[in-house]
Amino acid sequence: MLAQNQRPEVGRHGFGSTLLRRRESGVRILLTAWGSRGDVEPLVGLAVELRKLGAQVRVCAPPDEEFRALLARVDVPLLPLGPTVRSVVAGTKPPTAEDAFRLAPALVAARFDTLAGAAEGSDVLLATGLMPAGARDVAEKLGIRYVYACFHILGLPSRHFPPGARPGRQSPADESDNRVLWEQDAQRVNALYGEALNRHRAAIGLPPVENVRDHVFTGRPWLAADATLCPSRGLTDLDVRQTGPWLLPDDRPLPEGLEAFLDAGPAPVYVGFGSMAAHAPEGIARVAVEACRAHGRRLVLGRGWADLAAVDDADDCFVVGEVNQQALFRRVAAVVHHGGAGTTTTAALAGAPQVVVPRIADQPHWAARVAELGLGRAHDDSTPTVDSLSAALDGALTAEIRARATAVAALIRTDGAAVAARTLLDGLDPEGSPGSA
Known part of the structure; x- marks a missing residue:
């Protein structure tokens, strides 16, 4: 030097x-x-x-x-x-x-x-x-x-x-x-x-x-x-x-249409795979919609780099692009995601139960930590089916998991x-x- x-x-x-x-x-x-x-x-x-x-x-x-x-x-x-x-x-x-x-x-x-x-x-x-x-x-x-x-x-x-x-x-x-x-x-x-x-x-x-x-x-x-x-x-x-x-603190308001969707009924499930494009699970949009409907839940679908889109014209699915996840995750019943470090941390800080569907790199690690900490469920297969994702949601959408997620949120340093x-x-x-x- x-x-x-x-x-x-x-x-x-x-x-x-x-x-x-x-x-x-x-x-x-x-x-x-x-x-x-x-x-x-x-x-x-x-x-x-x-x-x-x-x-x-x-x-x-x-x-x-x-x-x-x-x-x-x-x-x-x-x-x-x-x-x-x-x-x-x-x-x-x-x-x-x-x-x-x-x-x-x-x-x-x-x-x-x-x-x-x-x-x-x-x-x-x-x-x-x-x-x-x-x-x-x-x-x-x-x-x-x-x-x-x-x-x-x-x-x-x-x-x-x-x-x-x-x-x-x-x-x-x-x-x-x-x-x-x-x-x-x-x-x-x-x-x-x-x-x-x-x-x-x-x-x-x-x-x-x-x-x-x-x-x-x-x-x-x-x-x-x-x-x-x-x-x-x-x-x-x-x-x-x-x-x-x-x-990075985010104080951006949620879009008006999303606010109206959130206010129109019980908390929906969020599903998104961020910058996973070619790595996003095949058919995940339809699988997510049907799995959420099996639980009587509405869905907020993150478009992400995979360009996910609604599968029909029903009013129980709202598609979002770039959005304030810090605010959104505090208002959902659960977050289904790929297990990136940032998304895992944001969901944990929001106290939201998680279902992690890991695909590559460090994502299996974050899925395992979510399960070990009792914050939600790790999806064993990288390509979920309606039945498997529904079962994972069944495990995450419980009062026990919600309470544990809320408790851990208070421990995370900001x-x-x-x-x-x-x-x-x-x-x-x-x-x-x-x-x-």
Whole structure:
């Protein structure tokens, strides 16, 4: 890493000579992620809290219109990074392993090219989302502090659980030693990102990295998740700093039509799968409608990236697009969703019973936690039928589950973004010089 006052040389990646600009303009923070809304919205919540403390904040994220609108709500411009997420995930079929091996080096290149300019003059670069290989390297070249943050512990090496699925050469089916499995996970990360990362590092005069995953994570990653929903103590080999979830307060009113629908009868069930597009369960709209009708319940259907729509003209289903889920979830009988970290936390904070239909990545983990905590039911199969979803709703729509969900809601901390903002700034001296993660 460069000495504190050393200026980086100008290179083909755009590393300029205005690093010391931060001494004149106060603390400057760059936040970056490439991933779904669940990866981007927490950064917006953190940006809000950082600005309250006087920091200048920039957010580098995918150029999807949804993310532009999200940042526009808090008057933070989006600095585009890589392709839109929709262009990658919203095809007729889920992305393949071949797609992943094309995307990984492209994102590495995008981070070197984009973050080099965006981080110029910053004091801290905080990265999250899909394996942000390249972010730490830009920070290293610029001589600024780097922080890696995640929203669950499933990707962090642990002797207590195996790694999740990742494209590449898979571990033998009979391998059960978690240490070995995590070593093989690191090899898969290297296969995806290693060549591109080290090629770009060499271009700016940095030595190669042997273990890309551990290099990205650092020895002390930050965990932006609630300790009740996602405990971490003793569960990973790394020194995790858990701040609580980075929530973006939402005071937008619900649409008039939705308000009228909610007022017109008993609390409906909400069903939505967020940014799951090709991964949304087949036929889920019809399954959801019929399962809710089997319980005599109306339905609020979240359109999401799968573009779900009403299946008939009956007046017991209301379709919503972008909406204030914090307000909506407080008024529904249950929330049926895919198990993303953000949706799980929002539903839990609202005290709403949940039915989680996990599809990919960390979603099975959140489904299991919902069931373990007594907040609702985990749907065993990723493609529900009318009968199976009806049975799950039968288990979630009880007074006992509602009472438990209400009790747990009171335990979830809501100041995680403020904690993280203070921690980021406390790591800098009064002049804004780099500190350790």
